[in-house]
Structures are given as structure tokens and as C-alpha cells.
Amino acid sequence: MNTLASFFTILIYPAGLTLVLLGMFYEWLDRKLVARFQNRVGPRWFQPFADAVKLLAKEQIRPGIVNPYLFFGLPVAALAGASTAALYVPLLGFAPPSSFSGDLIVTLYLLSLPTMCVGLAGWNTTSRFSVIGATRSLTQLFAYEAPFLLALLGPALVAGSWQISEVNEFAQTHWLILTQPVGFLVALIGLMGKLELPPFDAPEAETEIVAGALTEYSGRGLMMFKLGKSIELVVGLTLVSAFYLGGLTGIGSFLIKSIALLVLMAVMQTLFTRFRIDQTVGLWWRFGAIVVLMQIVAIILWKGYMP
Amino acid sequence: MNIEQTLQTAEKILAPWNKDTLRPESNRMDMVVQTDELRAATNALHDAHWGYLSAITGLDLGVESGQLEALYHFCSGPVVVSLRVRVPRENTYLPSIADILPPATFFERELSETLGFKIEGLDESDRLFIPDDWPSDVYPLRSDFAVEQAAPVSGSRIDEIPEQGMLTGNTFVIPIGPQHPALKEPGHFQFTVDGEIVTGAKMRLGYAHRGIEKAAESRSWYQNLYLFERVCGICSHTHAMAYCMGVEKLAQVEAPPRAHAIRELVAGLERIHSHLLWLGVAAHEAGFDTLFMYSWRDRETVMNLLEQVTGNRVNYSANVLGGVKCEVGPEQAAKIKEGLDYLETRIRHYLEVVTTDAMFLNRTRGIGTITAAEAEKFGLLGPTARASGLMRDIRIEAPYGAYVRYPVSLVTRTNGDLEARCEVRLEELLVSCFAIRAILDNMPEGPLTARMPRKIPAGETIARVEAPRGELLYFIKSNGGETPARIHVRTPSLCNWVSVLEKAVGRQLADVPMLIAGMDPCFSCNDRVVTVLRTDKKEAWSWKQLREYGIEYYRR
Numbered sequence: 034m035n036t037l038a039s040f041f042t043i044l045i046y047p048a049g050l051t052l053v054l055l056g057m058f059y060e061w062l063d064r065k066l067v068a069r070f071q072n073r074v075g076p077r078w079f080q081p082f083a084d085a086v087k088l089l090a091k092e093q094i095r096p097g098i099v100n101p102y103l104f105f106g107l108p109v110a111a112l113a114g115a116s117t118a119a120l121y122v123p124l125l126g127f128a129p130p131s132s133f134s135g136d137l138i139v140t141l142y143l144l145s146l147p148t149m150c151v152g153l154a155g156w157n158t159t160s161r162f163s164v165i166g167a168t169r170s171l172t173q174l175f176a177y178e179a180p181f182l183l184a185l186l187g188p189a190l191v192a193g194s195w196q197i198s199e200v201n202e203f204a205q206t207h208w209l210i211l212t213q214p215v216g217f218l219v220a221l222i223g224l225m226g227k228l229e230l231p232p233f234d235a236p237e238a239e240t241e242i243v244a245g246a247l248t249e250y251s252g253r254g255l256m257m258f259k260l261g262k263s264i265e266l267v268v269g270l271t272l273v274s275a276f277y278l279g280g281l282t283g284i285g286s287f288l289i290k291s292i293a294l295l296v297l298m299a300v301m302q303t304l305f306t307r308f309r310i311d312q313t314v315g316l317w318w319r320f321g322a323i324v325v326l327m328q329i330v331a332i333i334l335w336k337g338y339m340p
Numbered sequence: 341m342n343i344e345q346t347l348q349t350a351e352k353i354l355a356p357w358n359k360d361t362l363r364p365e366s367n368r369m370d371m372v373v374q375t376d377e378l379r380a381a382t383n384a385l386h387d388a389h390w391g392y393l394s395a396i397t398g399l400d401l402g403v404e405s406g407q408l409e410a411l412y413h414f415c416s417g418p419v420v421v422s423l424r425v426r427v428p429r430e431n432t433y434l435p436s437i438a439d440i441l442p443p444a445t446f447f448e449r450e451l452s453e454t455l456g457f458k459i460e461g462l463d464e465s466d467r468l469f470i471p472d473d474w475p476s477d478v479y480p481l482r483s484d485f486a487v488e489q490a491a492p493v494s495g496s497r498i499d500e501i502p503e504q505g506m507l508t509g510n511t512f513v514i515p516i517g518p519q520h521p522a523l524k525e526p527g528h529f530q531f532t533v534d535g536e537i538v539t540g541a542k543m544r545l546g547y548a549h550r551g552i553e554k555a556a557e558s559r560s561w562y563q564n565l566y567l568f569e570r571v572c573g574i575c576s577h578t579h580a581m582a583y584c585m586g587v588e589k590l591a592q593v594e595a596p597p598r599a600h601a602i603r604e605l606v607a608g609l610e611r612i613h614s615h616l617l618w619l620g621v622a623a624h625e626a627g628f629d630t631l632f633m634y635s636w637r638d639r640e641t642v643m644n645l646l647e648q649v650t651g652n653r654v655n656y657s658a659n660v661l662g663g664v665k666c667e668v669g670p671e672q673a674a675k676i677k678e679g680l681d682y683l684e685t686r687i688r689h690y691l692e693v694v695t696t697d698a699m700f701l702n703r704t705r706g707i708g709t710i711t712a713a714e715a716e717k718f719g720l721l722g723p724t725a726r727a728s729g730l731m732r733d734i735r736i737e738a739p740y741g742a743y744v745r746y747p748v749s750l751v752t753r754t755n756g757d758l759e760a761r762c763e764v765r766l767e768e769l770l771v772s773c774f775a776i777r778a779i780l781d782n783m784p785e786g787p788l789t790a791r792m793p794r795k796i797p798a799g800e801t802i803a804r805v806e807a808p809r810g811e812l813l814y815f816i817k818s819n820g821g822e823t824p825a826r827i828h829v830r831t832p833s834l835c836n837w838v839s840v841l842e843k844a845v846g847r848q849l850a851d852v853p854m855l856i857a858g859m860d861p862c863f864s865c866n867d868r869v870v871t872v873l874r875t876d877k878k879e880a881w882s883w884k885q886l887r888e889y890g891i892e893y894y895r896r
Binding site for chain 2: 235238241303304305307309311
């Protein structure tokens with residue numbers, strides 16, 4: 034890969050500009066849909082962009098007692114983690130620029146990075162709301178992470194590969210939502226948990242703990258965390274639609290499938306009341322993890338006896 | 341049991357301590373009790389299960405008489421029995437009755453902070469109502485109080501409040517308020533949490549004290565109407581109504597029947613607006629924003645109706661002394677009925693949502709359960725009490741005004757959790773809609789106002805009305821002049837706080853906002869005793885300076 038191509042990969046596509054714009058677009062779409070469902074007007078199309086510009090222009094206030102390296106480094110790590118994950122997924126339906134066997138696991142770890150960073154950031158700022166928020170973020174991480182991983186493992190097992198691009202190719206001929214509906218649901222709801230969207234927004238429940246772990250963040254740092262979350266949304270939607278909705282073949286199929294998923298998520302955000310953190314954990318471990326585990330066992334048995 | 345029998349029962353219970361009996365009004369009995377016998381008398385009433393402690397009014401009988409007086413109002417149905425205790429100014433000790441009747445805690449603190457009663461056995465380590473930099477030994481409601489005395493003192497309590505972070509081990513103090521997204525109004529709570537479990541709760545009020553009770557003493561009877569309307573933005577009508585009813589009783593003027601009917605009509609609409617607002621807030625606290633948005637959208641309908649009738653959306657200003665100032669004609673009646681049709685379908689829908697939506701029930705069913713016995717002990721009022729199976733509704737227990745002619749039915753539940761409180765409030769709205777229709781169909785003809793004298797004859801009276809949050813009690817004392825001698829307002833929220841603080845302990849932190857919202861707290865109800873306007877420089881500002889500052893601020 035020559036230097037120019039590398040620069041293009043990092044700055045324009047798939048990381049960099051494309052990713053940022055896509056993230057903003059999906060964030061806007063999510064907010065707009067939820068607003069319309071709630072009988073509100075909702076933001077204008079350029080609102081996420083305007084928010085980003087405003088936050089970038091603002092002063093970033095650092096609380097006196099924090100570790101400055103962590104305080105300024107964590108938002109960068111969160112954004113970098115989410116953006117790097119985009120390198121391994123078929124963004125916009127094109128083949129991922131980087132691919133190797135086992136990149137599914139790497140992607141999932143990279144996608145957990147923003148949450149870990151949020152947790153650390155909350156712990157670092159030592160505000161009482163932040164600490165409670167961070168505890169909840171990390172508790173929630175332990176709740177949904179395993180079921181979400183298992184839900185994406187299902188298609189990978191069936192496809193016989195742990196490489197995202199290969200699963201994507203396999204899925205183009207097999208609509209796995211039909212054969213693994215449980216896995217699809219767990220993956221979708223797991224994604225909502227990952228993104229701390231309602232009803233899994235206990236870590237940032239404003240009526241109890243203000244803005245949770247990010248209470249003390251402002252300006253650039255806050256903007257990077259938010260952007261990281263938007264990018265995580267895009268990457269997550271790409272993964273789930275590639276695995277379960279018949280694969281991604283081009284821009285058209287990418288947009289249709291991921292937006293269909295987003296609409297579904299917006300409906301769920303509108304319909305449900307926030308879970309308490311103990312209820313979230315209970316839901317995942319008493320129900321989510323068990324059903325998806327049963328599905329994995331079923332797949333393994335099926336693969337073993339019906340080659 | 342009729343009024344006379346109830347009074348006799350009380351007299352019999354209190355006979356051993358009774359020094360003097362007065363009968364100021366047909367439903368009231370005042371008994372003079374000695375300071376050291378107050379506890380015994382309270383105990384007797386408590387043991388006999390006679391009524392509940394509704395309020396404690398503090399009176400300053402003037403410098404010449406050298407005495408302060410505390411009135412303990414016990415209510416049972418329409419009957420009010422007041423125990424009057426007099427103490428000399430130089431020795432204002434009163435025994436605390438908070439261990440017998442927990443709701444007395446807040447009343448006693450109000451007494452001690454505003455009138456300088458020294459309550460024995462009361463925790464006075466911090467202040468509940470008056471500012472932290474208020475000088476000690478200056479009591480705003482004393483008759484010899486002068487504004488100059490209230491210059492803020494520095495270095496006292498306000499600077500001592502430590503930045504409490506981690507206490508011991510994993511215990512945290514989570515401050516909620518006075519500025520917090522969950523509280524749209526200024527109050528301060530400190531919840532000690534161990535992980536997610538609340539282990540202790542404390543509260544502080546008074547961030548927006550406006551000194552209304554004090555201000556009332558220097559304004560004429562008419563001017564005070566506008567003042568009391570502004571005690572609360574949500575239930576402004578019931579405040580004005582209680583004030584008017586009290587003053588009318590003192591002046592022995594009876595408002596015309598049409599005026600009473602319109603008062604009940606506006607009160608009904610106000611209840612709809614208040615409860616729908618509450619539903620939205622409760623849903624938001626639970627993290628169910630969709631219900632919040634929808635219920636507030638529908639609330640606009642009733643706001644428009646109120647504007648139709650009174651001309652105002654918030655402080656309706658429907659009352660005048662001796663009647664009302666707004667007319668409800670056939671055209672408005674038709675509009676109201678049309679609005680009610682829509683509201684009724686929506687309220688039925690919400691009733692279905694709060695009782696069937698599994699996710700919402702996750703957050704309400706079995707949470708914050710208060711049994712009937714506890715409700716009795718905490719002295720709960722209004723829908724919160726009715727959700728626990730207590731039959732407390734002044735509109736039914738002691739019908740006033742038009743409620744005799746257009747009665748409402750009692751709505752109660754027995755399970756006492758948040759779900760029951762949602763149900764009670766919403767079902768009450770259907771009852772209110774029904775009553776409003778009845779009024780519109782049989783509106784009595786006649787004038788809107790009766791003539792009121794400028795000076796109100798000397799006397800004391802108690803007016804009780806059912807506000808959306810529960811019983812509202814006005815104690816009004818006149819010396820026969822153009823201004824009142826003392827007006828004491830006891831709002832329902834004040835009585836319900838005890839339950840929140842008690843019930844929060846042991847629950848999840850996530851349930852706390854719901855518990856607070858569950859009793860529908862109204863901070864403006866609580867904050868009305870006294871304040872000093874001040875800036876960072878800690879100096880008292882005059883009204884003129886403040887006004888100039890405001891104008892200058894917005895010019896920039």
C-alpha cells in the first residue's frame with residue numbers, strides 16, 4: 034500500500050471524513066425518528082454537525098483533581114477505537130480495506146473500547162455522578178458484551194469463518210435472520226445496550242446522575258466521545274445487517290438495510306421505559322445470554338451432525 | 341358522626357389537660373393547654389385515633405403581651421380542634437411531639453426557624469427553610485422583626501458545608517439539587533448510597549423563599565389575593581380559593597352560588613392540568629419520555645380551556661374576595677365540553693398505559709409501597725394518601741363551596757405503591773371531568789360577586805380546600821384592620837416529605853427520582869417564608885436596586 038492510498042484510507046474513506054459524516058447522519062436520523070415518534074419536531078438535518086462545530090469551538094474545562102493525560106487521552110482513544118473498528122467492516126457495502134482471519138473478535142474488542150474509555154473517564158473525573166455513571170457503564174458492559182458476542186458468533190459459525198468479509202459473502206446467499214431470529218434480536222438489543230440507548234440508558238440517566246460518566250466533560254472531549262458513539266452506531270449497524278440481513282453488496286443495500294435496522298431501534302427506544310441497572314443485568318444474564326447460548330449449542334450440534 | 345359528636349369526643353379525650361375551651365366557629369374548638377402537658381394531650385389524641393395533625397401555626401401575640409403562641413391543628417373530617425400553647429417570649433421552650441407524630445418534624449422546624457420557638461428534642465444542626473447565612477436569633481415572623489436585622493452573616497453555616505465526597509468505604513453522598521436535571525424546582529437532597537442502594541436521606545428546602553407570609557402582613561386584604569395566587573404556579577387557583585373562602589368566612593359574606601360553581605369548575609380544570617403535568621414528570625423520571633411528551637401535549641388542551649375561561653394560562657386569577665371575576669357563558673361551556681371529550685379519551689388511554697405497560701410497571705409496581713398504617717403515621721395527604729387506602733379528601737370529608745351541590749366521588753387504592761398513585765391521580769381526573777360536566781349542565785344563575793367590606797372583622801378562621809396535591813390549610817387572623825394580622829399557609833407537599841425520606845432508604849438510587857415524583861412535590865408550596873435578596877457580595881439588595889440590576893442586565 035503506497036503512502037497516498039494510506040492517507041486516503043485514513044482521512045477520507047473508510048475512516049476519517051466518510052465515517053464522521055455517516056456517523057452524524059445516522060445520529061441525526063435516530064434523533065429525528067425518535068422525536069417524530071414522540072410527537073416532537075426533532076432536530077434539523079445539520080444539527081449533529083452544528084453540535085460538533087459548537088463543541089469544538091468551546092473551551093474544554095478540566096477539573097482540578099483529574100489526571101490530565103487520562104482526561105485528554107481517553108476521548109481520543111474512544112474515537113480511535115470506534116474508527117479503527119470501521120476498517121474491518123463492509124462499510125457502505127464495499128469490501129473492508131483490511132481483513133484477516135479472526136478480525137471479528139478484534140472488531141468487537143475495538144467496539145468495546147469507547148465504553149471502557151467512558152468508564153475510565155468517569156472514574157478519573159471523580160465527580161459523584163461520574164463515578165456512579167461509570168460503575169453503571171461498566172456493569173452494563175459485562176451484561177451485554179457476552180450475549181452480543183455470542184449473537185454475532187452464530188452467523189460466523191454457520192459461515193465457518195471468523196473473518197467479517199467472508200461471513201458477509203456467505204450471508205449474501207443466506208438470510209440468517211430467518212434461521213437465527215433469536216441471535217438477530219439479541220444482536221440488535223445488544224447494540225442498543227452498547228450504545229446506551231433507551232431503555233438501556235441507566236448509565237446516563239439524567240434524572241438521577243445528570244450525564245453519568247461524562248458529566249465533567251465539555252468542549253472537544255465531549256465531542257469526541259459523542260462522535261465515537263455515533264461511529265460505533267454505524268459500525269454496529271453495518272455488522273448486524275451484514276451478518277443477519279443477507280449481507281451487504283453495495284451502497285444501496287447498505288443504506289436500506291442499516292436504516293431499516295435503525296428504524297427498528299428507534300421504535301424500541303420510543304416504546305420502552307428505562308431499565309434499572311439491576312434489571313438490565315438480570316435481563317441479559319437470566320434471559321439474553323441463555324437463549325443465545327442455546328442457539329449456539331443448536332448450531333454446533335447441527336454443524337456436527339449434518340455436514 | 342356529626343360535627344357536634346366529633347367535637348364532644350375530642351373534648352372528652354382532652355378533658356384532663358383542658359384549661360379553657362373556645363368555640364370560634366361551629367366546626368372548630370380551641371383548647372388552651374399548658375406547655376408541659378402538650379405531649380400528654382397529643383398522646384391522648386394519638387392513642388384514641390382521633391383525627392390527624394394537620395398543621396402547627398405559630399403566632400406572635402405582640403411585644404406588649406410578651407407571649408408567643410403555637411396552635412396545633414388536629415383535623416377529623418370537617419372538625420378542627422386546635423391545642424393552643426402559650427409561652428413567654430423570654431423562654432420559648434416547647435416540647436417536641438415529632439416522636440409521637442412524625443409529620444410534626446417539618447412544622448416544628450418552621451416554628452423554630454421563623455418564630456424562634458425553642459423546640460426541645462429537635463435536631464437543629466442545619467436549617468430547613470431560612471438561608472444559611474441568616475443571622476441566628478433573628479426570627480422573621482416576629483412582630484418586632486426589622487429588615488435591617490436580617491443582614492447576612494458570613495462565616496457561619498454556609499461556609500462550613502464540606503465538599504462531602506467519599507465518606508467511608510464505598511459510601512457516597514449523591515447530591516440531588518438545588519440544580520439538577522431531575523428537579524425542575526429548587527430543593528436539595530443528600531442521598532447516601534452504598535453502590536446503588538440508598539442508605540440515608542436528608543433534605544433542605546428554602547432556596548426560593550419569598551417571604552409571602554411576612555409580606556402578607558403589610559398588604560391589604562385585596563392585595564394579598566394576588567400574593568397568595570402566586571404561592572404556586574400549578575395550584576394557584578386553590579390557594580386563592582382557600583384565601584378567599586377564609587376571608588369571606590371572617591367577613592361573614594357568602595359568595596353567590598354561581599361564583600362557587602365557577603370556582604369548582606376552575607379547580608377541576610386545574611386538577612386536570614396539574615395531574616397531567618405530574619404524569620409527564622413521573623414518566624420522565626422513570627425514563628419513559630414518550631409518555632412524557634404525549635401527556636404534556638394533551639395538557640395543552642386543558643391549558644387552552646383555562647385560558648378560555650379565565651384569560652390566563654398559569655395564574656388564572658379567577659377569584660376575587662366575595663366571588664369570581666370570570667363568567668362562563670354558553671359558548672365557553674361548549675368549548676369546555678369539547679375539550680373534555682378529548683381529554684377523557686386520552687386519560688382513559690393513559691390509565692391503560694400505566695396499568696398494563698410491562699416496562700413501566702417494572703418501575704412502578706411494588707415500588708415505594710406505603711401501607712395504610714404507615715400513611716396514617718406519616719400524616720400523608722391527597723392522592724398519595726388515597727393510594728394507600730386512606731380516605732382523605734377535603735372535598736368529600738368537609739365539602740366546601742359548590743362541592744355540596746356538585747359532589748365528587750372518592751378514588752382510593754389499597755396497594756400504596758407508585759402504580760396505585762398513578763391510578764388514583766388519573767382516575768381522579770375522570771371524576772373531575774364528570775363534575776365539570778355536571779356544573780356546566782346545571783350552572784346556577786345569579787351575580788358573580790358579593791360585596792366585601794374593606795376592613796375585615798377581628799377573628800381567626802381556618803380554610804381548608806383540597807388542592808391537587810392534598811389538603812391545603814389557611815389559617816387567617818384578623819385584628820379588624822385593613823391588613824391581616826397573620827396568615828399561615830400549610831401546603832400539602834410539606835406533609836408528604838417525611839414519607840419520601842423514609843421510603844428512599846434501602847431502595848435503589850434509580851428509584852429515588854420516582855419516589856420523589858410519586859408524591860408530586862411542589863417546591864414553591866414549601867418555599868414561602870422569608871428570604872434576603874443577595875448577590876455574591878453578600879449584601880442585601882433593595883427592591884429598587886434589584887429592579888435596576890435586572891433592567892441593566894437585559895440591556896446588555
